[in-house]
Amino acid sequence: MDELTEAFEAERSKLEAVAYRLLGSHSEAEDAVQEAWIRLDRTDGIDNLGGWLRTVGTRICLDMLRGRKAPPEDPDELEQVPTVRRTPEDEALVADSVSRALLVVLDTLEPAERIAFVLHDMFAVPFAQIAPIVERNPVTTKKLASRARQKVQGTPSVPAAELARQRRVVSAFLEAARAGDLHAILAVLDPDVIRRVDATVLSPGMSAELRGARAVAEGTAALAARSQLAELALVNGEVGVVLAPHGKLLLAITFTFAGEADRITSYDVVGDPDRLSRLSLAVLSAER
Known part of the structure; x- marks a missing residue:
């Protein structure tokens, strides 16, 4: 096993974990990881392999999500989304990060919302690093995650x-x-x-x-x-x-x-x- 392959294999489990939560499918996650490997094999001079793979892998997943459905987003609606502070209840929700129920709800989010929510709320990636991936500024990216969080949590209709x-x-x-x-x-x-x-x-x-x-x-x-x-x-x-x-x-x-x-x-x-x-x-x- 050469040095590049060994370094990639050391990052594979992390990359698959991110891809699975972004796509909700083990087979699609494996495809995304394989595509990331192909792109890595064609690239030279990477200083931060883990960060590079996460960014490239996420962009691959974003393209796959957009290929499923791509309704237009309303920028005005984003500006109306309030910033929601995370609570202990939110932490309990994130702890159940691989439940089938959560995957179902994540599947209802817009691609950019899903990327922002998963990377920030599940993997603690700063909004400044997520913003270039979803082609937004950090403030709007934070609002994407906030909107997604509200959808994931829902609102009970009973006391x-x-x-x-x-x-x-x-x-x-x-x-x-x-x-x-x-x-x-x-x-x-x-x-x-x-x-x-x-x-x-x-x-x-x-x-x-x-x-x-x-x-x-x-x-x-x-x-x-x-x-x-x-x-x-x-x-x-x-x-x-x-x-x-x-x-x-x-x-x-x-x-x-x-x-x-x-x-x-x-x-x-x-x-x-x-x-x-x-x-x-x-x-x-x-x-x-």
Whole structure:
């Protein structure tokens, strides 16, 4: 192994970590890293290899993100975004930096927003170093990250106490579903609970609508294997569940609850792409 290859391999894991969070795909991250290696092999006289690779790798990822979708940005909207100071809650959010739910939410950001947020909030890269990559000045880059942070965190549509109750109930439901524990599932379902499933994601023999706790619990327990990939998220401002293999949204589940009782009265399994695109998704942080 020559000196350049050895130096690159020493930086590979860091480069892959950044690329994965920027792209949300292991295969695309590997492609980006490989392209960075090709460009490095053609370049001479690099003093700071780690910094050079991060910059070049990020630009490659930015091009890949822009290739997916590139709606125009509104400069006036950026100027209206307030600077948000990070709190302990924000730190807890960043600690969950590789959750599937976060990857789903990151996928809703504009490319420049994603670059600014990931590099600054997850890897502590100064805005002055990010700005040239996204072709902005440091002040505007800081606002890009702030706007992205607000989208990632979302805004609950219910009071904190209600959100905590929802989290407790849905967590118990998801834990029981993963275990295929029929009795534990029944414990959080209202006797007259209703489960609805989009026709686009129905499995053979699966009903679009089930009524009654026993039928719903049995149907839920039968999907224990699929539940292993499910995670809590903020869906339309309330506690819900997302199923996102490899960070790509496949299903979302929304819930309704029985008054002040810790029981689920209904839940909808949303899998229709058009309905999924209209959902407001955010990460449910540890403090919520």
